[in-house]
Amino acid sequence: xxxxxxxxxxxxxxxxxxxxxxxxxxxxxxxxxxxxxxxxxxxxxxxxxxxxxxxxxxxxxxxxxxxxxxxxxxxxxxxxxxxxxxxxxxxxxxxxxxxxxxxxxxxxxxxxxxxxxxxxxxxxxxxxxxxxxxxxxxxxxxxxxxxxxxxxxxxxxxxxxxxxxxxxxxxxxxxxxxxxxxxxxxxxxxxxxxxxxxxxxxxxxxxxxxxxxxxxxxxxxxxxxxxxxxxxxxxxxxxxxxxxxxxxxxxxxxxxxxxxxxxxxxxxxxxxxxxxxxxxxxxxxxxxxxxxxxxxxxxxxxxxxxxxxxxxxxxxxxxxxxxxxxxxxxxxxxxxxxxxxxxxxxxxxxxxxxxxx
Numbered sequence: 001x002x003x004x005x006x007x008x009x010x011x012x013x014x015x016x017x018x019x020x021x022x023x024x025x026x027x028x029x030x031x032x033x034x035x036x037x038x039x040x041x042x043x044x045x046x047x048x049x050x051x052x053x054x055x056x057x058x059x060x061x062x063x064x065x066x067x068x069x070x071x072x073x074x075x076x077x078x079x080x081x082x083x084x085x086x087x088x089x090x091x092x093x094x095x096x097x098x099x100x101x102x103x104x105x106x107x108x109x110x111x112x113x114x115x116x117x118x119x120x121x122x123x124x125x126x127x128x129x130x131x132x133x134x135x136x137x138x139x140x141x142x143x144x145x146x147x148x149x150x151x152x153x154x155x156x157x158x159x160x161x162x163x164x165x166x167x168x169x170x171x172x173x174x175x176x177x178x179x180x181x182x183x184x185x186x187x188x189x190x191x192x193x194x195x196x197x198x199x200x201x202x203x204x205x206x207x208x209x210x211x212x213x214x215x216x217x218x219x220x221x222x223x224x225x226x227x228x229x230x231x232x233x234x235x236x237x238x239x240x241x242x243x244x245x246x247x248x249x250x251x252x253x254x255x256x257x258x259x260x261x262x263x264x265x266x267x268x269x270x271x272x273x274x275x276x277x278x279x280x281x282x283x284x285x286x287x288x289x290x291x292x293x294x295x296x297x298x299x300x301x302x303x304x305x306x307x308x309x310x311x312x313x314x315x316x317x318x319x320x321x322x323x324x325x326x327x328x329x330x331x332x333x334x335x336x337x338x339x340x341x342x343x344x345x346x347x348x349x350x351x352x353x354x355x356x357x
Contacts, residue, residue, distance in 0.1 A: 006323070010334025017338035024184045042109060043265050044179040050271040050278070053262050056185040057279040058286070060258045061088070063142050067192075067290055067340055071321075072314045073236075074294025078222040080236035084245040085287040088253070089280055091246060095253035096276040103260055104269045111260040131257060178265060188339060195336035196289060203296040203325050213292075216299040297321045 006014070039045050073081055108114055112131075116124035147161035207213050217223050227237045253259055253276075263272045297317055305311050311320050319337065326332045 006334055006337065007327075007330055009330035010332075010337065013331045013334035014338045014341070017335065018341075024180055024187070039109070042178055042261070044182065046265060046267050048179070048182060048265040048267075050266055050275040052182050052186040053266055053272070054275040054278045054282070055189045056182040057259065057262050057275060058282055059185040059189055060256075060262070061252070061279075061283055062286060062290075064340060065142055066287075067196075068315050068318050070287070070290045071294035071297060072317045074222065074291045075298045075317050076314055077235055078217075078224045079291055079295075080224045080227045080234075081241045082225055082288065082291055083238050083242040085284050085291075087242050087245040088249040089284060091249040091253045092276055092280040095259075096273040099254050100263050100272045100276065101269050103263060104272060108260075109264065111255050111257045178261060182262070182265065191335065192339035193286070195339050196286075196293065198332070199322060199325060199336060200289065200293050200296055203293075203300055203321065206325065207296060207299045213295050213299045217295040220298070222295060222298055293318070293321075300324070 070081075103111075103114065106114070106117070108117075112124045112128045115127045143162045204210050204213055207216075214223070227234060228239075229237055230239065231237075262275075266272045266275065294317075300321065305317070305320055306314060311317065318340070322333050322336055326336070
């Protein structure tokens with residue numbers, strides 16, 4: 001547990017991953033450049049398969065802030081926020097059965113176009129501006145979170161990490177269009193899912209099994225799924241985790257341009273609906289799994305690494321845990337770090353792509 005930074009092999013894998021990410025966008029851009037059109041650039045000519053669209057929708061929900069923040073929240077405060085994993089399952093079906101057919105049958109290309117048809121052009125412009133401002137503000141959080149965390153295990157400074165992420169995502173999004181975004185989302189999500197499974201599996205084994213993990217979490221009050229107290233001073237309750245996120249997901253599933261754009265990239269309404277339902281299932285599993293990772297980290301550390309000075313912020317627990325668990329396997333931490341880092345890259349890409357509408 002002495003190692004605190006990535007090895008040279010990890011940096012190599014990390015760098016190659018970023019190069020590959022940019023390469024996908026460049027390839028799709030050059031391959032389609034002569035025959036590209038507005039519909040190809042923004043909606044992939046409505047030719048995408050529902051599986052990559054599903055993973056891209058999943059990427060819209062699981063950004064780097066959640067992947068790094070959820071385990072940290074569980075590590076320090078328990079699982080009271082976990083009901084949020086249930087909330088979007090009450091929103092997704094309505095999106096699939098009502099919102100998707102509405103936008104698809106109207107032959108729209110973006111959410112703002114609906115505002116113009118329903119009201120007028122001025123409302124469309126106002127809606128676009130509000131959405132754009134909100135995205136720019138949230139992008140700062142999405143980029144700062146993982147950059148802060150990765151400073152724990154790399155020599156990258158915050159400005160360099162933010163600059164690299166923003167530069168690469170802008171290049172391949174602007175050149176490759178939505179098709180590049182969806183396919184890179186698919187590849188990155190697969191790598192990240194496999195990486196999280198490996199990290200959780202090895203960590204659980206080193207602690208002594210999931211039974212031990214759960215018992216330690218229970219003994220130290222980290223198991224509290226449903227807190228019904230109405231006291232607003234309590235950090236997480238059902239009211240904030242479930243109902244608060246339910247309202248949030250209504251906005252995301254019903255009107256967020258990132259989601260609407262992906263609904264419209266498939267050839268049939270049924271395919272878009274399948275993508276939404278499958279995404280709901282996978283998202284539920286992943287949110288719970290990421291939260292359990294917080295339990296595993298809590299059971300693994302005998303002493304709080306924050307108190308020991310091994311990290312400066314609570315959000316650095318996942319990268320530190322990764323180094324401590326898989327640091328002896330050269331290249332593996334770099335691949336998983338790259339996948340998590342790609343979540344920030346991926347989310348900014350989704351935002352930039354949506355802003356182009």
